[in-house]
Amino acid sequence: MLSKPSQKNMVNDVIRSKNSKRSQLIWYVFLAPAFLGILCFMVYPIIESLRLSLFNSSGTGGTWAGLDNYKTVLSSGDFWRSVYNTFYIGLFQMIITIPLGFIFASMINTVSFAKNFFKVIFFLPNVTAIVAAAMIFTFVLHPDMGLLNYFLGKLGLPTPLWLSNPGTAKWAIILLGVWHWIGFVIIICLANLQAISSELYEASTIDGASGFQQWLFITIPNMMGTFAFLLITGWIGALQRFNEVYVIGGTTGSPNRSIQTVVAYIYEHGFTGFQFGIASAATYVLFVIILIFTMFNLKITNMKL
Template sequence: MSEIVVKESIRGKKKRLGKMTSQGWVWFIFLLPTLLGIGLFTLYPMLESFRLSFTRGAEERYVGLENYRYVLTSGSFRQAIFNTFYIAFFQLLIVIPSGFIIACLIQSLRRGKNFFKILFYIPNITSMVAAATVFLVVLHPQGLLNYALSFFGIPETIWLANPTSARWSVILLASWHTLGFGIIINLANLQAISPDYYEAASIDGASRFKQWLYITVPNMLGSITILVILGWIDGLQRFTEAFMLGGHTGSPVRSLYTLVGFIYERGFGGLEYGVASAASYLLLVLILIFTFINIKFFRMKI
């Protein structure tokens, strides 16, 4: 009798194993298109770009590390690094604190939270090309900004002709476009903070400002870390805003010439695919370095 039970148990396990195996193959079939897409459109271009970074010319002549040496010693590449870091740093300096403060204000409302969430998030889903076109109209010498400033006696200014004002135009455009994302992330984290903390602090006599300073702020370091890391990754890859306001040369005097702009100009403008590929991998290294630094820094704070 026991032998029959054992045989039935083994037979049942084999059936379940066969069923699980067949189900596993079904899931693999569903994943196959995605895996093929990643392989063809992500992994293969990355490997091909890495190979091209060691070649030069239409005949793809092998030149070793020459392209990397050329990029690192190029004055235009150093200018692109400065512009990219300048724009990314000041944009984060605006977006991170303002996004946190606005999220706190929205969270404190009793009514209308969803309205303000939508209101601030709309720019994030707006096409950057369309938004930049509107900014071009606003910043035009006869545009809305100069028209508004004329009421205060401020003379007409050509905003995109001055390197500093041109950079700040890109900074404000990027800040306006990404602010809503930061607000939504901060709101999600604010809602995850247990109300018991505030109730206990209120019983102990803590003011609302002290509750915000000693409860809200420390509990928001997680979302701030995410926003800083994503902000640097996005900032180091900045292109569309600068291209729309400054063209492919990053005018005026290359003040809007970014790292991706350098890659675009050398790859699609000069057909120097080896140089552009080398610059792409140097950009990847920069992103990895800054991501590692940010993670280490915020891990110590948390």
């Protein structure tokens, strides 16, 4: 026979076990809506788009196509032009934004007053809706009523058709991206700059290093991880560019498809042409491109998965 203390301990253990299971069940109940949301709005669309990429479908039903949709996408001149536009705009945006953002962050980090003011001023464009920003740029660059051509005319300078010329239209999208993204780059760079140990700078000062030498041999090497992060996120964002292109150039990226990106190409075929099989195939081609570039960026920056 068990003693009374032993029986009491056993009862307490059973009660604790039941309470623990009840507590776990409550957590599962709270997690269930989020889990169902992920299944309905992420997992199911991924699986359905993969299925649609193998069918000739206008959104309902469809006939089996196998890999024909992928062949159509990969042999399409419009698709490869949209890929070129996507990489061109994304590359030059990062070439301008990351170095410029790092320089601004370095300057803000050295000031002894109003740091928060400068952070807010530079970060404001990033919290502005990209659609609203694109509409403002469209107004500023309007050939007749735009502010830019108004001031150029007052100065007696030529007033180009900024959004009607393929070359200048690309650079309008690039400058819009720089204006919108540079605040994010500055904030990320500032966070890392402030995490660099001050002892490194103190030791280099004792050794006679100038401020520029400290920036070149201490600051920049310690920022390599941040630059890698900005490159990866920058490429992912560039390859998914759509909103500003749609506002300024429509689904075809006017003029003459010069600013149409891959996502705009997908939208054109899916929601304008109702060729959901081709649009889904292009989506998975884009997924592979993003995956390759992410792995490439991780490789060149000596980071491991």
